[in-house]
Amino acid sequence: MFAKSFDAAVIGGSYAGLSAAMQLARGRRHVAVIDAGKPRNRFATASHGFFGQDGAEPAHMIAAAREKLTAYPNVYFIADEAVDASGQEGAFAVTLASGQTLRASRLVLATGITDILPDLPGLAERWGVSVLHCPYCHGYEFGGAPLGVLATTPHCAEKAMMITEWGPTTLFLNGQPMPDAGVLAKLARRRVTVEPISITGLDGQGQALQAVVLSDGRRLATTAIYLTPRTVMASPLAERLGCAFEDGFFGPIIVTDGKKATSVAGVFAAGDAARGMHNATWASADGVTAGAAVHHSLIFEGLDAA
Incomplete structure (x- = not known):
């Protein structure tokens, strides 16, 4: 006491x-x-x-x-x-x-x-460094680099449209439903690539991110990935x-x-x-x-x- x-x-x-x-x-x-x-x-x-x-x-x-x-x-x-x-x-x-x-x-x-972070190999250890939440807090430094948005909710499509302000963006659906036709049209106008194949892990040196590894064996070059936990x-x-x-x-x-x-x-x-x-x-x-x-x-x- x-x-x-x-x-x-x-x-x-x-x-x-x-x-x-x-x-x-x-x-x-x-x-x-x-x-x-x-x-x-x-x-x-x-x-x-x-x-x-x-x-x-x-x-x-x-x-x-x-x-x-x-x-x-x-x-x-x-x-x-x-x-x-x-x-x-x-x-x-x-x-x-x-x-x-x-x-x-x-x-x-x-x-x-x-x-509460998604359970993906290589994600938790990069949180706050190259796996990010807010582009205003951590976006400028990655400007022009290939970026990704991990779909965790339906609102992530809107986030992907925003992230293109900082660099070329891929929306990784990773098991989330494909957006409807209207949302897909907006994504296309914002030049967002939609990747439906599931992710098996994130790869890179230390806490840096270099690639998103997909279940079909492809490795997509990605310098930072954003998500909404x-x-x-x-x-x-x-x-x-x-x-x-x-x-x-x-x-x-x-x-x-x-x-x-x-x-x-x-x-x-x-x-x-x-x-x-x-x-x-x-x-x-x-x-x-x-x-x-x-x-x-x-x-x-x-x-x-x-």
Whole structure:
């Protein structure tokens, strides 16, 4: 048991969580940041498109943000995993994997999501390097090279039409149904090649991708392949607390309002776990919103009853 109760506990120490903690720190509130050290984009070697940080390594960005937060004596970092949470507004208890319990008046869930990758030989080890999700984050560097889109949902045809902005594109159906005539016509206009034969694996030196290997023995030169993985919550805490969920583009997300408040009073959520579209900028911005909203809720707590 920690000796004191915190004004807020931020669970998750990546872009959203650290951004939320900064607002609370500057609001002179005592805040605990609980982080297990497994951010979603830990597989990527560079983060692109983030204001003033284009091309920076994600781990370095997070380390720099943590360093800035350590300047505030009212911020307490806990390198642990939050495995359970209970209670109500003003009196939450967070159980850590180490067995300790932390108490806080408010919670910010910046717990993130986990990508469920297709089971293809050579795919998982290239995730974030040459097997990718977002062309805005990882597209410019592959410009002009032969690219692929792995069909995982019917919406992947639209993704293939977009990827042609970066290079010649093949849509690998890999067992997914052939698009209808209208979609095929659009793909043709965007000069997307449709490959119906199933994939047996990805090949290349190290984490680089050089070819997609097909079941008929062909090897199609491919420098990067994009896919849309299904996602699940990286933590059970939102469900344990009773937060409402809705279906997002890729999987369930925590329902929040414009201030990032969940359906449970005193619990806020920010980052990929609480929005349909994902990137570092959105996660950080949502963290700012959540942190400021938590601070406001603490300021005005009980005033109406006074």
